[in-house]
Amino acid sequence: MAHxxxxxxxxxxxxxxxxxxxxxxxxxxxxxxxxxxxAIYLSLFSIYTPTLDGExxxxxxxxxxxxxxxxxxxxxxxxxxxxxxxxxxxxxxxxMALVLHQNIWFRSLARSLILFPYFxxxxxAVLVWKWLFNDLYGILNHLMMGAGLIEFPIDYLGxxxxxxxxxxxxGAWKYxxxxxxxxxxxxxxxxxxxxxxxxxxxxxxxxxxxxxxxPQLREVLVVIVMLRAIWDFKEFDLIFLLTGxxxxxxxxxxxxxxxKEAFSLNQMxxxxxxxxIMMLIMLVFMVLYIRRTRTEDGL
Amino acid sequence: MADVIFSDxxxxxxxxxxxxxxxxxxxxxxxxxxxxxxxxxxxTTLRMLAGLEFPTSGEIRIGERVVNDVAPGDRDxxxxxxxYALYPHMSVGQNIAYPLKKRRVxxxxxxxxxxxxxxxxxxxxxxxRKPKQLSGGQQQRVALGRALVRDPKVFLxxxxxxxxxxxxxxxxxxxxxxxxxxxxxxxxxxxHDQLEAMTMSDRIAIMEGGALQQFAPPQEVYRxxxxxxxxxxxxxxxxxxxxxxxxRDGNTWRFEAPAxxxxxxxxxxxxxxxxxxxxxxxxxxxxxxxxxxxxxQLVEQTGHENIVVLRVGEDLRLTGRAPGHTIWxxxxxxxxxxxxxxxxxxxxxxxxARLNARRSGPHExxxxxxxxxxxxxxxx
Ligand SMILES: Nc1ncnc2c1ncn2[C@@H]1O[C@H](COP(=O)(O)OP(=O)(O)OP(=O)(O)O)[C@@H](O)[C@H]1O
Ligand SMILES: [Mg+2]
Numbered sequence: 001m002a003h004x005x006x007x008x009x010x011x012x013x014x015x016x017x018x019x020x021x022x023x024x025x026x027x028x029x030x031x032x033x034x035x036x037x038x039a040i041y042l043s044l045f046s047i048y049t050p051t052l053d054g055e056x057x058x059x060x061x062x063x064x065x066x067x068x069x070x071x072x073x074x075x076x077x078x079x080x081x082x083x084x085x086x087x088x089x090x091x092x093x094x095x096m097a098l099v100l101h102q103n104i105w106f107r108s109l110a111r112s113l114i115l116f117p118y119f120x121x122x123x124x125a126v127l128v129w130k131w132l133f134n135d136l137y138g139i140l141n142h143l144m145m146g147a148g149l150i151e152f153p154i155d156y157l158g159x160x161x162x163x164x165x166x167x168x169x170x171g172a173w174k175y176x177x178x179x180x181x182x183x184x185x186x187x188x189x190x191x192x193x194x195x196x197x198x199x200x201x202x203x204x205x206x207x208x209x210x211x212x213x214x215p216q217l218r219e220v221l222v223v224i225v226m227l228r229a230i231w232d233f234k235e236f237d238l239i240f241l242l243t244g245x246x247x248x249x250x251x252x253x254x255x256x257x258x259x260k261e262a263f264s265l266n267q268m269x270x271x272x273x274x275x276x277i278m279m280l281i282m283l284v285f286m287v288l289y290i291r292r293t294r295t296e297d298g299l
Numbered sequence: 300m301a302d303v304i305f306s307d308x309x310x311x312x313x314x315x316x317x318x319x320x321x322x323x324x325x326x327x328x329x330x331x332x333x334x335x336x337x338x339x340x341x342x343t344t345l346r347m348l349a350g351l352e353f354p355t356s357g358e359i360r361i362g363e364r365v366v367n368d369v370a371p372g373d374r375d376x377x378x379x380x381x382x383y384a385l386y387p388h389m390s391v392g393q394n395i396a397y398p399l400k401k402r403r404v405x406x407x408x409x410x411x412x413x414x415x416x417x418x419x420x421x422x423x424x425x426x427x428r429k430p431k432q433l434s435g436g437q438q439q440r441v442a443l444g445r446a447l448v449r450d451p452k453v454f455l456x457x458x459x460x461x462x463x464x465x466x467x468x469x470x471x472x473x474x475x476x477x478x479x480x481x482x483x484x485x486x487x488x489x490x491h492d493q494l495e496a497m498t499m500s501d502r503i504a505i506m507e508g509g510a511l512q513q514f515a516p517p518q519e520v521y522r523x524x525x526x527x528x529x530x531x532x533x534x535x536x537x538x539x540x541x542x543x544x545x546x547r548d549g550n551t552w553r554f555e556a557p558a559x560x561x562x563x564x565x566x567x568x569x570x571x572x573x574x575x576x577x578x579x580x581x582x583x584x585x586x587x588x589x590x591x592x593x594x595x596q597l598v599e600q601t602g603h604e605n606i607v608v609l610r611v612g613e614d615l616r617l618t619g620r621a622p623g624h625t626i627w628x629x630x631x632x633x634x635x636x637x638x639x640x641x642x643x644x645x646x647x648x649x650x651x652a653r654l655n656a657r658r659s660g661p662h663e664x665x666x667x668x669x670x671x672x673x674x675x676x677x678x679x
Contacts, residue, residue: 191382191384193380193384194384194386196349196378197378197380197386197445199370199371199372200349200371200372200377201372201397201401201445202372202373202398202401202402203372203397203401204372211397212386215386215388
């Protein structure tokens, strides 16, 4: 008797469970699975964007893009941008978090100020940076010439490698606060006695950073790198607004290429094929990355 | 020979005095406990010795050297933390090897020393595990191993057993004592557990409110407490402390309290007529016979003996011990006697100084073992 009662209860529970997750599953399907599948579907057509008329071409789009030099060049640009800006974000982020973790008198003010670049809208930020960088009236050139560091104004955005360096730096400036906040939160949970034990064991400040702090930050860094890598890889507005992919195509990353295909060249099918390839690349990277960090943790 | 010396050490946090005018003189190879209630400054004292906290004034020496300005890593000390503070990402072996690595001990030698330490602490089978994968007692031993491996001059231990269960604590206590005997190193041990302090130490430094109250071997602390605070703090059940007055009649002194009069013997030169405090250990009360009368209030049976609380007169409570077979009931009036030779006298006030004459009478010498036995029973 008790047995059947229990299974009834169990069944009620699992029904309740289904009901509770159903809305999430439905929303997930509507906003993620459907667009994903329709993107893959669209990538099999040749579509003229304004009319959305198209004909079935099968894998032709993929064959074309993989054979195109522009794809590989943009992929390379994309990787340079992602690796460059991400490493700067991590280095500055950790550095700034360490500074803000100290007992300095302006700590709470600094902690709120540090979030400023992260809060500010990309459009506004890019506009300000473009003024700063401007080769005719930019304050950066003005100051550097005034200080005698340079003789002629530097073209920060219109020549290479300056444009790439500038984009990477602005990206790092905009997104390092995220790293600061995440790392700072973790730093505050590291037991102080670990540092004291290390001091007694004869570890100096640098050894304490590498032997106590960094290992404790490992897990949070894994997450930060993963999130930031995804976001940076598909970053569009910052680069688009700052250089528009130029000079010529020197800073044209894959998202910019997708935009160009879809709305300048009006090749929606081609554009979705790029987008699908981008997704696959990120997927491969993430799987490798998660594998690696997991085996390193391996207990 | 002195190994660790505190001279007039004071530590203030802002305006709060955590340790005041501390003078301690710890001999080489001695096992010294810092004992006292919570917040009395034990940890602060130990941390100053470790170099993790800087004295506001005064001087600390280790060996011949003044160490006030010496970094913790250069003081030739090792410390075991209450929370163990093992490096979580390192294996047991790496944890133990870490202080050697930071002192640039060559790799081969390091491996040899780690292996020897691990063997001594029975950690050999666990060398590849991470601290997370160890029990509390095992972590404790790893923390000890990390301290032992480099053979420092002084070991500092801050309540190292307080996270262990009662049985393991008893076991580790014995281990530590044995380790101390084997190594012959100076150990400074912080605890708020008087049983630990009494059973393990050569000398106990009892602190209260940041001030040192008494620094003496366990039996002396028990038999001749330096003041009323120590008298009340050491011993379970605690000493009966009775406020009253001393009166002098020619060459004889009397102690007088509303419910109790007693001939006061063995007073020293500091005794003055007037307010004073009488201290009587529970075992100095003889229950069941004698000229005094008391009403049984409470009987706590511990099996081997009964702890009996008597009411004497209006509101005087006295705690005594009686064999386990006694069958007094609350409300019963029973006779009792006080061993006047075993009475302690203190000046008035919460930290009133001891007034008894210094002597080595039958109650102030004797072996420490019987004391600790008494305490152990009371503890269980
Ligand atoms: N960093 C600090 N800042 C301010 N006050 C402190 C600090 N560290 C300790 N204190 C104070 O100093 C006093 C002594 O502290 P300490 O840690 O030495 O006590 P303790 O004897 O070890 O107590 P417990 O048995 O609870 O560990 C306490 O009143 C404590 O509040
Ligand atoms: Mg403490």
